[in-house]
Amino acid sequence: MILVTGATGHVGKPLLEELVAVGRKVRALTRNTDLPDLPTSVEVAETVDLPLDGITSVFFVTAAFPQGTAEPIAKMAAAGVQRIVALSSYSVLDDDPKNMIGVKHRELERQIEDSGLEWTFIRPAGGFAATALEWAEQIRTKGVARFPFGDAQTAPVHERDIAAVAARALLTDDLVGKAPLFSGPESLSYRDRARIIGSVTREPVTFDEITEDEARREWSLAGVPPHAVEARLGMFARLTHGPHDVSPVDPILGRSGLGFAQWVAEHIDDFRKVKS
Known part of the structure; x- marks a missing residue:
């Protein structure tokens, strides 16, 4: 089963649709489980509970964990999760310590690498x-x-392109250990x-x-x-x-952005x- 954190966000919702369309079992984490517009086949759980039973892969967004990402990543590793696909940022390439987006996502990537799990870091460029x-x-x-x-x-970048890259990273081995960077x-x-x-x-x-x-x-x-x-x-x-700079998503998805x-x-x- 795949766990999607931030399931009601701009990327989480189209990602759920991508995964459900190919018949994958999905658990969606959200702060509000009463939302009516999630696919009916998706299992819905509260983010605070972080249920990991049966989960093999995770789509990870930092916004789902405002109290910090180290503890949930450690719990995922301990629970037997095999792969984390993280929504990162191309700001990680900017080593300016004042760039807090870059600082935050570099730390996220380091924590995931240190966990020993398979990983993919998705780095959208050009803003959402x-x-x-x-x-x-x-x-x-x-x-x-x-x-x-x-x-x-x-x-x-259209959020459906980000979701499509995330789906590819979750459903295939094509992007394991890679950090695809792409723009609109x-x-x-x-x-x-x-x-x-x-x-x-x-x-x-x-x-x-x-x-x-x-x-x-x-x-x-x-x-x-x-x-x-x-x-x-x-x-x-x-x-x-x-x-x-325009970095086409075409080589990843086989179609234009x-x-x-x-x-x-x-x-x-x-x-x-x-x-x-």
Whole structure:
């Protein structure tokens, strides 16, 4: 049986669909077991319980374990789990100690390697397409996307591509001991993203480039910790220097990656304007 942690997250849900589609037995870990939209054939359990009986492989996300990852990894090894497929980050390649995303995921990878289990580290590059949901309410209500660096470019990754890579790592031996790095299929600025959302929804979206101080206030009010606010501002400033590197997922999946416009089409109701 395969254990999927973070089962209701952006990657966990499409991964469940991939695994169920090929007939695999799956246990989904979630903080809320009352959610109605998980596949009916999936066994659902609470994350806090971490039931590992019969589990041979695990899809591991750090967000499922805010109290730390070392203890659950140790429990998995002791329970006879054979393989961990971890959602990591390409930030592990940045050795800047101020890059907390890189620091956190390097430690995760080290803990898993030290466990002695088979492993695959999935390293999406270019950011998740789903981060555009941060604009959803303001686009629905005002037709505006606010962001401090309109020319910052990334290559946003569709969560279904990440889930497909995870499924391959869980279902085959092709990616054992590997750390596949891949991005979305195109480099897009944040101004481009707003334009594409407007094009797909057929409702005009205005891009409003705000100042760094305005971003600090808005992100702080949204609950982003001060150190994370400054890290984000620094990262986005660095991304204004040209196109983001594109690392195709094609060699891993045998197909092209899913583009941002397709992602918007699949989430169109999140962006359609509220009718008065």
